[in-house]
Amino acid sequence: MTSGLWELVLKGIWITVQLTVFSSALALAVAFAFGILRTHRLWIVRFLAGCYIEVFRGTSALVFMFWIFFVLPLMFSYQLVPMWAAVLALGLTYGAYGAEVVRGALQAVAPAQREAGVALSFTRGQQLRKILIPQAWPEMIPPFNNLSIELLKGTALVSIMGVGDTAFAANLVRLALQESAEIYTYTLLIYFVLAFVISRGMRALERKAKAGIGRPMEKPAARKPGAGVLQMLKKVDGKAVDPQHAGTRARSAGGDA
Amino acid sequence: MEWDWSAVDDFMPEFWDGVLTTLQVLALGSLISFGLGLVWAMALRARTRFITWPVALINEFIRNTPLLIQLFFFFFVLPEWDVQFSTLTTGVLAIGLHYSTYTAQVYRAGIDGVPVGQWEAATALNLPRGRTWFAVILPQAIRRVIPALGNYVISMLKDTPMLAVIGVLEMLQRARQQGAETFQFVEPITVVGVAFILIAYPASVLMRFLERRLVQQ
Numbered sequence: 001m002t003s004g005l006w007e008l009v010l011k012g013i014w015i016t017v018q019l020t021v022f023s024s025a026l027a028l029a030v031a032f033a034f035g036i037l038r039t040h041r042l043w044i045v046r047f048l049a050g051c052y053i054e055v056f057r058g059t060s061a062l063v064f065m066f067w068i069f070f071v072l073p074l075m076f077s078y079q080l081v082p083m084w085a086a087v088l089a090l091g092l093t094y095g096a097y098g099a100e101v102v103r104g105a106l107q108a109v110a111p112a113q114r115e116a117g118v119a120l121s122f123t124r125g126q127q128l129r130k131i132l133i134p135q136a137w138p139e140m141i142p143p144f145n146n147l148s149i150e151l152l153k154g155t156a157l158v159s160i161m162g163v164g165d166t167a168f169a170a171n172l173v174r175l176a177l178q179e180s181a182e183i184y185t186y187t188l189l190i191y192f193v194l195a196f197v198i199s200r201g202m203r204a205l206e207r208k209a210k211a212g213i214g215r216p217m218e219k220p221a222a223r224k225p226g227a228g229v230l231q232m233l234k235k236v237d238g239k240a241v242d243p244q245h246a247g248t249r250a251r252s253a254g255g256d257a
Numbered sequence: 258m259e260w261d262w263s264a265v266d267d268f269m270p271e272f273w274d275g276v277l278t279t280l281q282v283l284a285l286g287s288l289i290s291f292g293l294g295l296v297w298a299m300a301l302r303a304r305t306r307f308i309t310w311p312v313a314l315i316n317e318f319i320r321n322t323p324l325l326i327q328l329f330f331f332f333f334v335l336p337e338w339d340v341q342f343s344t345l346t347t348g349v350l351a352i353g354l355h356y357s358t359y360t361a362q363v364y365r366a367g368i369d370g371v372p373v374g375q376w377e378a379a380t381a382l383n384l385p386r387g388r389t390w391f392a393v394i395l396p397q398a399i400r401r402v403i404p405a406l407g408n409y410v411i412s413m414l415k416d417t418p419m420l421a422v423i424g425v426l427e428m429l430q431r432a433r434q435q436g437a438e439t440f441q442f443v444e445p446i447t448v449v450g451v452a453f454i455l456i457a458y459p460a461s462v463l464m465r466f467l468e469r470r471l472v473q474q
Binding site: 054055057058059060061062063064066067070071074075149152153154155156157159160167170171174179180181184185187188191192195196199 | 429442461
């Protein structure tokens with residue numbers, strides 16, 4: 001590959017990064033807005049928010065993107081810049097997935113916490129801001145991590161609409177070189193590295209958020225032979241056995257992530 | 258812009274053919290992903306790291322890279338290596354392989370959920386490894402993960418439109434063709450979008466029902 005072609009790919013990577021960042025920001029805003037509305041006390045608000053979530057979770061991101069690119073201009077004679085149309089499509093779709101995460105995390109906060117807020121006569125906004133969200137936030141990060149990697153993978157779809165992202169650049173390089181194995185291998189590696197960076201960043205964020213409310217990072221439970229017997233002994237004995245040191249031989253579960 | 262019902266009527270025959278192709282892709286892709294995912298999950302529990310590490314790496318790689326690029330890879334690179342498949346086969350293989358890395362995680366969670374005592378009981382009864390897997394562990398693990406597998410079938414359904422880019426004539430590709438022929442894009446694409454909701458929403462309700470029935474017992 002020549003340097004000119006690499007430059008093309010680099011520009012594509014930059015577009016991919018921008019798309020990921022902007023769409024994630026929109027998705028985050030949408031997720032919080034609709035996730036919170038989903039826990040509203042009026043049923044009609046919950047219902048409407050639920051409609052939005054189900055529609056966007058139900059349809060395919062690519063079909064929705066086609067709709068924004070081809071149908072929206074025809075129906076309303078109003079066309080968005082391709083880049084922003086892509087951000088809108090990705091943000092709204094993944095925001096709907098995120099909204100369910102937000103709702104789940106908010107509902108998982110111990111009810112006594114909300115009751116304490118009521119007892120202190122906090123307004124609903126104060127309850128959310130000062131009690132519920134700070135405690136729910138660390139629980140949201142691992143699913144958000146998965147979603148943002150899904151979103152990164154989703155950004156490749158915009159190449160079909162002619163936005164010059166990494167996948168688009170790869171296609172141009174393929175046409176220029178008449179050879180596809182090399183460039184597509186590189187492209188896959190580029191996306192893998194980007195996903196790795198996102199997931200490391202989210203891991204760090206999770207550690208920080210959990211430390212903020214005084215909880216340690218969860219280690220994936222190591223399953224060891226012999227632990228079952230020790231669990232039974234624990235029940236008989238009535239004393240807690242530290243599962244980390246219970247086993248005789250560690251069984252590798254093959255990587256945690 | 259007016260909504261034209263006659264354009265919808267014109268699209269209907271094409272649309273049903275597209276639905277059929279989509280469902281075909283979905284069924285075959287699910288079969289591949291269920292089978293291959295189980296192989297991955299069992300390989301991840303192998304006793305030697307010479308198996309677990311490469312399998313984990315391959316899984317991570319496939320799961321964290323876009324299906325679209327994988328489709329292009331299969332579509333453009335395989336012919337360079339003198340492997341010729343039809344577009345439908347290429348699409349089914351790519352989507353099946355991609356989702357097998359998700360189902361592997363689901364199976365893994367299911368296998369991890371089987372109490373350790375079951376493994377020990379199998380060892381105590383001197384069961385061979387194959388019997389341990391197929392007679393003791395998997396029957397308990399798979400029952401619990403059926404709803405989760407179903408959810409991945411639904412997300413696979415929503416990824417089938419990607420096969421349009423390599424020319425598989427599923428719903429979206431039929432809509433694009435219809436639009437290119439008649440210059441009416443609005444109706445076909447909207448019909449396809451609504452069709453996805455009409456298929457995916459009842460399916461996800463069904464999965465929630467299954468989850469209540471199968472998991473919480």
